[in-house]
Amino acid sequence: PHALVFLEHRAGVIDSASLSAVTAAQHLGGKATGLVIGGPDEVPNVVQQAKKLKGLNALLHSTSPEYSTPVPEIVSPLFEHLLAKDSPFTHVLSAHSSSAKSLLPRVAARLDLPAVSDVTSITHDSSDGATTFTRPIYAGNAIATVRAPASIPIKLFTIRATAFSAAATSDAAAEDSVLEPIAVTDPPTQHIKTDLTKSDRPELGAASRVVSGGRALKNAETFKATLEPLADILGAAIGASRAAVDAGYADNSLQVGQTGKVVAPELYMALGISGAIQHLAGMKDSKLIVAINKDPDAPIFQVADVGLVADLFEAVPELVEKLKQQ
Amino acid sequence: MRPSAVRLLNILVPIKRTVDYAVKIRVNPDQKGIDLNVKHSMNPFDEIAVEEAVRLRERLKDEVKSIKVVTIGPPKSAETLRTALAMGADSGIHVEIPDSAPSPEPLGVAKALRAIIQREKEQGGVDLVIMGKQAIDDDAGQTGQMLAGLMDWPQATFASKVELDVTKNGANVTREIDGGLEELRCRLPLVVTTDLRLNEPRYASLPNIMKAKKKPIEKLTATDLQVDLTPRLETLKVTEPPKRQGGGKVANVDELIAKLKEAGIGPVSA
Numbered sequence: 001p002h003a004l005v006f007l008e009h010r011a012g013v014i015d016s017a018s019l020s021a022v023t024a025a026q027h028l029g030g031k032a033t034g035l036v037i038g039g040p041d042e043v044p045n046v047v048q049q050a051k052k053l054k055g056l057n058a059l060l061h062s063t064s065p066e067y068s069t070p071v072p073e074i075v076s077p078l079f080e081h082l083l084a085k086d087s088p089f090t091h092v093l094s095a096h097s098s099s100a101k102s103l104l105p106r107v108a109a110r111l112d113l114p115a116v117s118d119v120t121s122i123t124h125d126s127s128d129g130a131t132t133f134t135r136p137i138y139a140g141n142a143i144a145t146v147r148a149p150a151s152i153p154i155k156l157f158t159i160r161a162t163a164f165s166a167a168a169t170s171d172a173a174a175e176d177s178v179l180e181p182i183a184v185t186d187p188p189t190q191h192i193k194t195d196l197t198k199s200d201r202p203e204l205g206a207a208s209r210v211v212s213g214g215r216a217l218k219n220a221e222t223f224k225a226t227l228e229p230l231a232d233i234l235g236a237a238i239g240a241s242r243a244a245v246d247a248g249y250a251d252n253s254l255q256v257g258q259t260g261k262v263v264a265p266e267l268y269m270a271l272g273i274s275g276a277i278q279h280l281a282g283m284k285d286s287k288l289i290v291a292i293n294k295d296p297d298a299p300i301f302q303v304a305d306v307g308l309v310a311d312l313f314e315a316v317p318e319l320v321e322k323l324k325q326q
Numbered sequence: 327m328r329p330s331a332v333r334l335l336n337i338l339v340p341i342k343r344t345v346d347y348a349v350k351i352r353v354n355p356d357q358k359g360i361d362l363n364v365k366h367s368m369n370p371f372d373e374i375a376v377e378e379a380v381r382l383r384e385r386l387k388d389e390v391k392s393i394k395v396v397t398i399g400p401p402k403s404a405e406t407l408r409t410a411l412a413m414g415a416d417s418g419i420h421v422e423i424p425d426s427a428p429s430p431e432p433l434g435v436a437k438a439l440r441a442i443i444q445r446e447k448e449q450g451g452v453d454l455v456i457m458g459k460q461a462i463d464d465d466a467g468q469t470g471q472m473l474a475g476l477m478d479w480p481q482a483t484f485a486s487k488v489e490l491d492v493t494k495n496g497a498n499v500t501r502e503i504d505g506g507l508e509e510l511r512c513r514l515p516l517v518v519t520t521d522l523r524l525n526e527p528r529y530a531s532l533p534n535i536m537k538a539k540k541k542p543i544e545k546l547t548a549t550d551l552q553v554d555l556t557p558r559l560e561t562l563k564v565t566e567p568p569k570r571q572g573g574g575k576v577a578n579v580d581e582l583i584a585k586l587k588e589a590g591i592g593p594v595s596a
Contacts, residue, residue, distance in 0.1 A: 010505075072471065072481060073480055073481070098484060099504075101467055101483070102471055102481065102483045103471075104471075105432065105467075105472045106472065106474060106475035106481065108468070108472065108475075109433060109436055109471070109473070110476075112433075113433075114432070114557075114558050115432070115433075115466075115468055116559065117466045117467055117468060118465065137464050137465050137564070138345070139462065139465065140567060141350070141567065142353050142566065142567065143564070144464075144561055144564050145561070146559050146562065147559065147561075147562050148558075148559055149560065151558070188479070188480035188512060189481075189510050189512045190510065190511040191508070191510060192511055194503070194507070194509075195506045195507045195508075196505045196506035197506045205504070233593045234594065235594035253504075253505055253506055266589075267591050284570055288586075290582065290585075301572065301573065301575070302572050302573060304574065305572060305574045305585075306574050306576055307572075307576070308576050308577075308578070308581075308582050309575070310578075315579055319583070323593045324593065326592055326593055
């Protein structure tokens, strides 16, 4: 097998989820080539990082001003070109990120191929050319084992980053080569702007500690005032349940759950979160789950390693004070 | 003849009947699937899509010529079509597949939708497809992008805001992306997939439910559309996720801190 790994980057740094995709490619037991696309001011720097990723045998990079805010309509032709007849690639994978989720199915359909989403494990059988995947369905309440037989010449899939460790950096550098961009004349879609939520905290999807709040936080002010001191002292990212997001306490980029971010940090603290199925699907693979809730029957306690039945408006400030004294 | 100065939009909304989102699903002991003898309803993201189509008409009035809903599924999917008609869609298409047939894959569904769009050409074509970003059963999240790819149309996935400009033949769509929002300007015809915050779907009123019973539903088969809905991926088994052993309790904050310490977790140095 020979995998093409789509490496995404932001502000000159390779996304940690893409590092997990590099690791996932190793599970196929063959070669792996990275692909970096972007604008002229980004690509050289990203290529320097990508070349040193353990597990990549080669690196392709394509530079065009159009790729600096890439839309699927403009990027898909590049993939179609790479994967056209006599392509060396047997697999194409990426993180299950918002941009790859938009792009890969489009590419797959253009090539008349099915795609597999949000993969959590991979095995490849070189003797019959079949790849078997597991992936969560029904918001993680069931796991499907799916086989892509040899009759699917190129297997396209996205991986769940929390299911694979991040690829390490090595001293050796893979060979890199330029891939000519494919110009799209008169594209039907134009990028207008991107608004990223600014934060000094670690990024939710990649943080090793997450402090999350639910509807019990009452309003946006108490959400901030209660969670931020705890997140500060623990060096944690802040998350929120869907109920808290829908009620306007927190920005929707902070939502943890099946329809938001799926996280698996070392520590996940659920504060005033009842533990709806949707939410559990987004955090139940965390290493240590701590829950504080007034309701002793809240479902969150069934998955929590450490549960405290208490009023969070008393318990959280006490916790912050006592952690400060340590 | 339609007046040439004003463009009239035909909207197509593909919908899916799925296990109701509030049902706690159970995996069958034979590991071939889950227990489907439970409450079903319209996939929640598709409800948002129907609602958005109806709201576009409320905003644009006569500029929206038709709202057609389509489903590809077993006989009971007709109920889901009726729900969408009661919300305000004009007519439905049911591509019926036998109860015994395997559930089609996103690529098969996208091909069936392409065939339907081609059939609609005689009636003025399709200018806008609005559909859910994913179905909450298989969680694939691919069909919209695949349809856009097959049609060579633009796509705007995970939409949280859609502004149509009919005279300019375009739409501005705000999308939910990792870490924030993105705005795109797309030409029509266009495929939009919906995210949670696009709108809150209405409940159909009783009079509208009665009216919906008289709205037309056209029945088709995969053969009529000349598409093959046979899955190309093989589902080997469906299993329960590993159970998490939770349930540990502490009595107070001091004990909680002790547990954190045990796990090697303390404050970060300032």
